[in-house]
Amino acid sequence: MGPGTCHSVPSDLSKVEGIKRLSDEMHRLEPNGIDILINNAGATWGEKFDDYPQSGFEKVMNLNLTHIFYLCQHLVRLLEKRGTREDPSRIINISSIAGLGTPSSENYAYSASKAGIIHLTKALTLVMAKRNITVNTIAPGPFQSKMMAETLKKGGDAYERAIPLGRIGNPRDMSAASIYLSSKGASFVTGSVLVVDGDAGYRRKSDYNSKNTGLNGANKSVVNVGREVFNGKSVNFTEHNGDEDSQGMAWLQMNIPYMPIKNVLDQLNDMLQGREGDEGKKLKNRGGESHITILTPIEYNVIKSMVTIQEINKIALENDIQGAKFGIACVGKGMVAETTSQTSQNAQGIQNPAQHTSSSGVSGRNLYTYFLVVEDNCSKFRQIRKNIFDLYKRRGGDGALFDYGAFWPHITVGFNDRDLHLSDGIYKGVNACKYKVQIV
Structure with missing residues (x-):
């Protein structure tokens, strides 16, 4: 032409x-x-x-x-x-x-x-x-x-x-x-x-679930999480070394595309918004950060056996882990959250969240950890944990990860009662919900 x-x-x-x-x-x-x-x-x-x-x-x-x-x-x-x-x-x-x-x-x-x-x-x-x-x-x-x-x-x-x-x-x-x-x-x-869009993640919320059961609203007690959340290829890591944002703690954070996580948080937020009276007010005013923690069945059995934070830290000290404290939510060289209540022993889905109270000197701040028990693809998560451990060592980590097989990787997400806000590729905010989560 x-x-x-x-x-x-x-x-x-x-x-x-x-x-x-x-x-x-x-x-x-x-x-x-x-x-x-x-x-x-x-x-x-x-x-x-x-x-x-x-x-x-x-x-x-x-x-x-x-x-x-x-x-x-x-x-x-x-x-x-x-x-x-x-x-x-x-x-x-x-x-x-x-x-x-x-x-x-x-x-x-x-x-x-x-x-x-x-x-x-x-x-x-x-x-x-x-x-x-x-x-x-x-x-x-x-x-x-x-x-x-x-x-x-x-x-x-x-x-x-x-x-x-x-x-x-x-x-x-x-x-x-x-x-x-x-x-x-x-x-x-x-x-x-x-x-x-390179699958940037702005799809409909239902696209992230293998089935849409419509479990939204305050009258429900279950939050569904699509398996796409656990796509190992999408996981990136951010290291925190006792900076102000991490309140003196040192830990590694798993980052995943935020829209699948937003699906979970939308459901949690719907439940929170439905709470009325003093209970709702109390929940909305309580500060904190929400974690979703991936566990393989092996790790779940450790928690189920009621091994305490103190016992794990004792092992770390016996193995010359310098000044280390080991928490379910965090690991590292600085002060970390310590468990104040035990998880439930329900073997399916997600356990009732264990409440953590920060030992970093920040008063009135609570962390709520949701333990998702993954029943399949354990080899994938073992590799993810190994990658975290190797990354930590390459960046000069000196301690708390004495065995990558004992590390509980977690995805950090959050919301507040008004909206979600995006910061550095992840959603941050306030969480004060206690609901069961199941993988669908």
Whole structure:
């Protein structure tokens, strides 16, 4: 076909006048029609809920969503001229994974507009099909872009850790997706959403469960955890060395994609919100941090035998572990949480959480540990524990992990009674729930 010609037509697509100007120019420049329309203009506006301005909301909605409808309306005649039954013209709308799930920040208009694009795509398919035009959406995850530049500068590593493919998207990924939807291979594809996110995790909550039992609400006492939470390939580690954030403790933290964990926390939060009266107030005011601890059956038997923290620390000291204290929730060189109550002896699912009171001098702070007993794939978790131990040694750890086989790896998650907040790729907050959790 040879090289083509590129026409630049600057227009303000947030206004109907700008859309009409672009349309008039395209009718003049391409009177024989156009093959593909890609709606890619977009903006965002970050503001707290209580301060979010109407002007900002309207600007984002107009540019991200409203302009798509009117641009399609003004250019449909040109698209009709080129489309055939066997090879339709194409409309490709650029949405976002923020329009598919619960966003991790207060980008209300942006998320709403991107969800609106997805539904508008589906709403347009019938009328456009009659005109030999397909309509599809691309929903990208975190990408290298001007809009994401500042966010990636501050927390790019955290974003990469949260993506199973281990990297941020690049322009080649988007161009390849657009080429596919524009090619003959997609001539029978319409009304679809092509997610291009490296499995960043913004899927529907039910996607993380092998079955949806709907156990939500304060009248229920069980929280379901999908097996995808325990995907060893997704696990990354963060080391804490007695910094202020860890209250003088030294320990290793397992990080996993946060959306599966958010599914668990949503259920816990629903239960917490349903508590009324003094009990609910007491729960909401109690500070702390929530842990989900992975245990193999072997480790569960150790806990079940009521081996105490003091006994484990005695073993550590006898083996010249320098100044070490060993806790179910934490291990390391500094002060760690000590058990003040025993776990239950229920052999299935998750044990009633053991309550830990910090011995680091922070008064009134409680840790609640949920012990998930994993009945299968024990070899995978043995390897994960070995990886943790090797990492700890490489980074100069001097002590408490005297045997990687005795270490209880744990996933640290949390929430508060208002919302979840993302920090360094993991959710943090306050937890004060005591509910049974089962793997589904």
